[in-house]
Amino acid sequence: MTTVEKIRFERVTKSFAVRDANKKGVSNEYTAVQDLSFTVREGEFITLVGPSGCGKSTLLDLTGGLTTPTRGRILIDGKEIAGPGLDRGIVFQQYALFPWKTARGNIEFGLEAKGIPKREWKEKANYYLNLVGLSQFADRYPHELSGGMKQRIAIARSLAFNPDVLLMDEPYAALDAQTRESLQSELLRIWKQTKKTIIFITHSIDEAIYLGERVVVLTGGPGQVKEIVDVPLKSRDADVRSHPDFVKIRQKVWNLLHEPEYIGANI
C-alpha cells in the first residue's frame, strides 16, 4: 500500500451566520465543523460517518472548493485548495444530472469542462458508460432512468474527466437497499480499477465499514473527528457483513457515535 499523503485537513473550522429564531434581525454564528484534522492517503478509500448536523456536507463543499474554511486549511498534494477544480470530482446524493442532456451528454459535459478535444468525447464516454454498465442507456434522458442508473451516470460523469479524488456525498442514501448494495460492490470494483482516492460520506455505519479502508467517525454540533477506525477486512464479499470482524468494527463505530448519549444519560 502506498503511504503518500494526498489530502490533509489542518484544524479546519467553518462557521456560518444564521438567523436567530427568537430575535428578529439578529444573526448568530453557527459552527458546522471545528478544528478538524486528518489526512487521506493517495489511492485510499476513506469513509466519513456521523450523525446528521455533524457538518459532513460542509466538509465536502470545502474539499470541493465550493466554500472556503473560516480557519485552518485543506491541502491537496501539499497545495492549499484555491477553488473548484477538475482534480476533484463530486457525486451528489440527488445525482445533479442535467435533465436536458442524455446520459452520454452528461458525461460529455465533464469532458468539455476539462477541455478534452471533441473527437475523443465519444470514445471516452463509451468507456465510462461501459464501466458503470449502462452502455445501452447512453441516449436516455435522466427522467427515463431509475435512481440507481442516474447515480451510476453521475459517477461515470465524475470519473470521465479523470480526477485524482472522488468526493461522494451520501450518494446512495436515496436508493433502495438492494440497489445500494449492488452499487457499493460496483464502486469497490471501480475503485480497484481506477485507483482513485475516494472520500465517501454516509450516515450508514454498515456502508462506511464495507467501503472504507478507514472510517472517520464524526460527532455533531460542531463537527469534530471523534476517532479514525481502521477496517482490516480481508475480503469484501457481500456476506462480509456477517463476518465476526465486521460485526466487531460495527459495534465499535456504533459505540463511538452513541457515546455522547450515554454521557447525557449518566450511565
Add this chain to the structure above:
Amino acid sequence: METVKSVDLSINNKKLKNIGFSGLQKLFKQSIVLIALFLLWEIAPRIGLVDEAFFPRFLNVLIAWWEMVKSGELFAHFSASITRSIFGFGLALLIAIPLGLLIGWYPLARDLLNPVLELFRNTAPLALLPVFMLFLGIDETSKISIILFACTWPILLNTIAAVGSVDPLLIKSARSMNISSFKLFYKVILPASVPTMFTGIRMAGSSAILILIAAEMVGAKEGLGYLITYSQYNFMIPEMYAGILTISVLGLFINYGLLSLEKRLSRWKQDPTL
C-alpha cells in the same frame, strides 16, 4: 441485455398503436363537439332560433369568407395583421429574453426592478393605446409598439423567474467542474430556464393577437380588426363573422406553432401525461 431489448420493443409497439387506432379515436373525440357546434350554427338561424340578420348561417359565412379569399381582400387584411404581430412579438422576444436573463442573473437587479416590472405588467396595454397613438400616430409604428409593449412583460417576468428558479444543485454541480461563469450561464442556466421561459412566450403569443385586434379596431385602415368593425358598420354581417373566424384560426396556429417549438426545445422534460 435481453430485458432491455424487450422494453424497447414494447415502447415502440405502444407508439405504433397510438398513431393507428387510438390516433383516430383521439381525432374523433377532439372534433365531434366542434362539428356539432358548426351544425348548430347552421341550423339555429334556419329554424328561427336566432335572427338571421345578426347571426347568418354557417354556410353563408363560409361563402362570404371564400369570396373574400378569392378577391384577395382577406389576404391583404390577414398579411397586415400578421406582419404587425410578428414584428411586435419578435421584437419583444429579442428585447425581453436577453434582458430577462440579465436581470434574473443579478439578484440586485432583480430586487430593484421587480416592483417596477410588476407595475408595468399590471397596466392594461389597451389603456395605454391612446398614449401610443398620441405619440406615434395611427400608422404601423403605434400598433407594433403596443404589441411589443404587451408582449414584453410576460416574457420578461417569466424569464427572470426562470433564471431565479434554476435548481441550485445543478449550478453547484457545474461549478464544481470549474467552468467559467459564461459557460455556466450558457450551458446550465439557459437550458434549465427554457420551460418556464416558454410559459411567458405563450402568454405573450395570445396577448399579441388580442392587442393587435383591439388596436386595429380603434385606428387602422387594414387588418383583421379593421375588417370586423368595418363590416359591422356597413352591415356586412357574414363578412364580419368570416373575419372573426379568421382571427380564431390565426390564434390557433400561433399557439400550435409555439407549442410545438416548446415541445422540441424541452424534449428532455418528463411528459406529465405519462
